[in-house]
Amino acid sequence: xxxxxxxxxxxxxxxxxxxxxxxxxxxxxxxxxxxxxxxxxxxxxxxxxxxxxxxxxxxxxxxxxxxxxxxxxxxxxxxxxxxxxxxxxxxxxxxxxxxxxxxxxxxxxxxxxxxxxxxxxxxxxxxxxxxxxxxxxxxxxxxxxxxxxxxxxxxxxxxxxxxxxxxxxxxxxxxxxxxxxxxxxxxxxxxxxxxxxxxxxxxxxxxxxxxxxxxxxxxxxxxxxxxxxxxxxxxxxxxxxxxxxxxxxxxxxxxxxxxxxxxxxxxxxxxxxxxxxxxxxxxxxxxxxxxxxxxxxxxxxxxxxxxxxxxxxxxxxxxxxxxxxxxxxxxxxxxxxxxxxxxxxxxxxxxxxxxxxxxxxxxxxxxxxxxxxxxxxxxxxxxxxxxxxxxxxxxxxxxxxxxxxx
Amino acid sequence: xxxxxxxxxxxxxxxxxxxxxxxxxxxxxxxxxxxxxxxxxxxxxxxxxxxxxxxxxxxxxxxxxxxxxxxxxxxxxxxxxxxxxxxxxxxxxxxxxxxxxxxxxxxxxxxxxxxxxxxxxxxxxxxxxxxxxxxxxxxxxxxxxxxxxxxxxxxxxxxxxxxxxxxxxxxxxxxxxxxxxxxxxxxxxxxxxxxxxxxxxxxxxxxxxxxxxxxxxxxxxxxxxxxxxxxxxxxxxxxxxxxxxxxxxxxxxxxxxxxxxxxxxxxxxxxxxxxxxxxxxxxxxxxxxxxxxxxxxxxxxxxxxxxxxxxxxxxxxxxxxxxxxxxxxxxxxxxxxxxxxxxxxxxxxxxxxxxxxxxxxxxxxxxxxxxxxxxxxxxxxxxxxxxxxxxxxxxxxxxxxxxxxx
Numbered sequence: 001x002x003x004x005x006x007x008x009x010x011x012x013x014x015x016x017x018x019x020x021x022x023x024x025x026x027x028x029x030x031x032x033x034x035x036x037x038x039x040x041x042x043x044x045x046x047x048x049x050x051x052x053x054x055x056x057x058x059x060x061x062x063x064x065x066x067x068x069x070x071x072x073x074x075x076x077x078x079x080x081x082x083x084x085x086x087x088x089x090x091x092x093x094x095x096x097x098x099x100x101x102x103x104x105x106x107x108x109x110x111x112x113x114x115x116x117x118x119x120x121x122x123x124x125x126x127x128x129x130x131x132x133x134x135x136x137x138x139x140x141x142x143x144x145x146x147x148x149x150x151x152x153x154x155x156x157x158x159x160x161x162x163x164x165x166x167x168x169x170x171x172x173x174x175x176x177x178x179x180x181x182x183x184x185x186x187x188x189x190x191x192x193x194x195x196x197x198x199x200x201x202x203x204x205x206x207x208x209x210x211x212x213x214x215x216x217x218x219x220x221x222x223x224x225x226x227x228x229x230x231x232x233x234x235x236x237x238x239x240x241x242x243x244x245x246x247x248x249x250x251x252x253x254x255x256x257x258x259x260x261x262x263x264x265x266x267x268x269x270x271x272x273x274x275x276x277x278x279x280x281x282x283x284x285x286x287x288x289x290x291x292x293x294x295x296x297x298x299x300x301x302x303x304x305x306x307x308x309x310x311x312x313x314x315x316x317x318x319x320x321x322x323x324x325x326x327x328x329x330x331x332x333x334x335x336x337x338x339x340x341x342x343x344x345x346x347x348x349x350x351x352x353x354x355x356x357x358x359x360x361x362x363x364x365x366x367x368x369x370x371x372x373x374x375x376x377x378x379x380x381x382x383x384x385x386x387x388x389x390x391x392x393x394x395x396x397x398x399x400x401x402x403x404x405x406x
Numbered sequence: 407x408x409x410x411x412x413x414x415x416x417x418x419x420x421x422x423x424x425x426x427x428x429x430x431x432x433x434x435x436x437x438x439x440x441x442x443x444x445x446x447x448x449x450x451x452x453x454x455x456x457x458x459x460x461x462x463x464x465x466x467x468x469x470x471x472x473x474x475x476x477x478x479x480x481x482x483x484x485x486x487x488x489x490x491x492x493x494x495x496x497x498x499x500x501x502x503x504x505x506x507x508x509x510x511x512x513x514x515x516x517x518x519x520x521x522x523x524x525x526x527x528x529x530x531x532x533x534x535x536x537x538x539x540x541x542x543x544x545x546x547x548x549x550x551x552x553x554x555x556x557x558x559x560x561x562x563x564x565x566x567x568x569x570x571x572x573x574x575x576x577x578x579x580x581x582x583x584x585x586x587x588x589x590x591x592x593x594x595x596x597x598x599x600x601x602x603x604x605x606x607x608x609x610x611x612x613x614x615x616x617x618x619x620x621x622x623x624x625x626x627x628x629x630x631x632x633x634x635x636x637x638x639x640x641x642x643x644x645x646x647x648x649x650x651x652x653x654x655x656x657x658x659x660x661x662x663x664x665x666x667x668x669x670x671x672x673x674x675x676x677x678x679x680x681x682x683x684x685x686x687x688x689x690x691x692x693x694x695x696x697x698x699x700x701x702x703x704x705x706x707x708x709x710x711x712x713x714x715x716x717x718x719x720x721x722x723x724x725x726x727x728x729x730x731x732x733x734x735x736x737x738x739x740x741x742x743x744x745x746x747x748x749x750x751x752x753x754x755x756x757x758x759x760x761x762x763x764x765x766x767x768x769x770x771x772x773x774x775x776x777x778x779x780x781x782x783x784x785x786x787x788x789x790x791x792x793x794x795x796x797x798x799x800x801x802x803x804x805x806x807x808x809x810x811x812x
Contacts, residue, residue: 115562115563116561116562116563121645121646142644142645143580143585144578144580144587144641144642144644147578147580147586147587148578148587148642150642150645150646150649151646151649152558152559152646152647152648152649153558153559153560153561153649153653154559155522155559155731156521156522156562157521157522157731157732157733157734157737158611158731158732160611167611167612167730169729169730170614170728170729170730171728171729172550172553172554172683174549174550174553179549180553181550181553181554181683183683183684183685205564205566205573205655206573206810207810208576229729232729235550236550236554236556237645238548238550239527239548239556239643239647240527240556240557240558240647240648241558241645241646241647241648242558242646242647243556243557243558243559244725244726244728244729244731245729247559247726247729247731248729248730248731249611249730277578277587277589278589279589319650320650320653322576322577322650323575323576323577323635323638323650323651323653323654324573324575324576324654324655324810325561325563325564325650325653325654326563326564327563328563331563404612404613404730
């Protein structure tokens with residue numbers, strides 16, 4: 001018995017058997033299908049299942065992960081085990097080899113059909129940084145912040161897959177010294193480095209999902225870049241929150257990392273400053289030791305750590321449904337900007353440049369406050385796997401295109 | 407030649423040939439299909455088309471209006487003409503009669519598959535009433551209000567069809583004299599009487615939809631009750647806007663009135679107080695002379711008029727897409743609470759009772775500030791049709807059920 005020929009090389013990457021994220025790809029104009037990533041290749045699952053597990057062909061011969069995601073934790077675990085065997089057992093090599101395609105020979109698409117998209121605001125450091133910038137002399141946190149994970153609904157129709165260029169948005173903005181608004185391309189285009197959670201198992205209207213049921217509903221994790229036009233946002237934000245400043249595009253990674261791949265990354269949340277209402281008290285730790293890397297035109301600007309988030313995704317889920325709101329397969333909820341206590345752990349330019357006052361230096365000697373046309377932002381992340389292994393999360397990448405005339 | 411036997415009676419209602427709203431119904435356990443309403447009956451369109459227009463059977467043999475809505479204004483006009491003929495020409499009676507079912511023999515469902523749901527805040531009277539209540543001594547409108555139609559994204563997964571009971575939501579609330587939040591069923595459950603606009607024709611990401619293209623994209627109109635838990639909303643609202651106070655349920659009418667039925671209701675918008683940026687200047691008048699009627703347990707509380715709205719739906723559409731946000735078939739955008747200048751033209755209890763201080767009287771002598779369990783709210787509306795005719799909009803109805811323990 002020898003290992004399959006592809007295994008050693010893949011195991012040396014952050015996308016070895018410990019990771020195995022799912023995605024949806026097209027190749028040679030064929031219709032999109034579900035694949036799993038190993039190293040720098042994707043395994044086309046439907047034709048392999050055709051030979052080895054005909055029962056699940058229909059789940060993989062799909063243009064989205066929703067069928068797999070809706071099948072629930074039992075199927076998720078069993079399929080992960082089965083796919084691991086397909087990729088690692090020498091006796092499957094003849095069946096598997098023809099369907100393992102190099103990533104550069106395929107096109108990845110948005111991996112799931114999105115239901116609702118909710119964006120939280122769960123980093124205390126991020127909230128305090130913005131509070132200090134915009135409400136100097138007042139408490140950095142609003143009175144509710146330590147009692148509940150603040151969130152709002154975003155536009156699910158403008159979620160785009162990693163790699164899709166972002167057109168600079170136009171809109172209204174105004175400043176205190178120029179109170180009549182002007183219309184122009186955004187001059188303060190920013191990023192927000194976030195971690196997103198994708199719902200697999202739905203819940204009925206009128207019923208709460210307890211925090212401890214997190215893993216019964218959430219299928220996996222994506223990286224998110226919540227592009228933000230700060231000038232548009234500042235003008236429109238009061239009284240009903242972000243709207244056009246966010247709704248022009250939100251990029252998500254094309255790979256969804258199953259929760260099972262992050263078992264070794266689970267950590268307790270930061271110490272709570274105030275007592276929590278019972279529905280937010282989680283017995284199972286759902287902090288995650290994910291370290292992100294935010295790069296602008298190849299220069300790493302920061303390394304935010306998700307473990308520093310005050311509110312865990314399990315608490316976010318419990319809060320989002322405590323009023324009886326239902327969940328659908330494909331709902332996405334993101335963490336909000338991941339920012340840590342150190343300056344080089346901030347997940348947005350507005351924090352990294354302190355509202356544009358302290359430009360960041362790029363590797364080519366140039367500087368940035370906010371994004372310029374042609375800039376490319378790449379967010380990557382890793383988490384600890386089983387001892388000795390690392391789990392990579394699929395990157396989220398986007399380049400800025402100039403605003404359109406119409 | 408005589409009229410079909412059903413016509414005279416139907417023409418005497420607000421759902422005669424001038425209205426003809428579309429919906430989706432089930433009957434005797436059959437799968438849901440598209441129907442059109444005439445009087446108190448629904449015409450099952452697929453089997454009629456089978457005999458008279460086989461090309462369009464597929465558009466009607468659907469569990470949602472999306473296929474029809476996505477087909478565009480040419481098809482909408484042509485189908486409306488064809489359906490009018492089916493229902494009014496005596497030579498089609500034998501084909502049509504077997505497929506015209508009384509409304510009380512069918513069950514109506516949510517009429518379209520929802521993309522994104524956006525809720526605006528377009529009544530100046532509503533915004534000023536809330537400003538006066540919550541920011542006394544300050545300007546009633548925020549500085550941006552007269553420059554753009556304020557809006558936010560709501561939860562599309564909890565849109566429910568008229569008639570579905572509403573479970574009272576639970577959540578956190580706090581008051582200035584009790585700053586630590588408590589968890590309880592909402593004690594200030596309210597309504598918001600709104601008019602919603604359903605997108606038919608999509609638009610690509612990165613491109614704006616001009617206000618004057620309104621009728622090229624919007625298929626029709628629904629009535630909306632945007633249930634609101636005022637206590638939850640007040641605590642969570644700053645800094646990112648409404649979330650759980652709104653996301654537990656939003657009711658929409660099961661009938662979608664095509665824009666063509668409202669041609670005679672078109673009016674110019676109210677006079678603009680401040681000059682508008684070019685993208686919000688609409689040459690075609692898209693104010694609509696729709697008069698709503700809000701009834702609580704059978705007592706009519708108010709008659710808001712949609713023509714009093716400061717921002718028209720065409721301006722809302724232009725604003726929503728000016729940042730390049732795309733539209734999908736099934737996107738719904740609602741007007742926000744429709745409130746007029748007079749006290750009996752207010753579309754929410756918080757306004758009608760002036761924040762609970764002036765209870766409204768019901769017909770049975772009892773009073774209300776906010777909704778009690780068992781209360782039923784029915785919102786109906788009419789608009790002028792061709793001279794001498796009235797166009798009814800499908801009602802939106804909902805009864806409050808007690809909060810659940812879990």
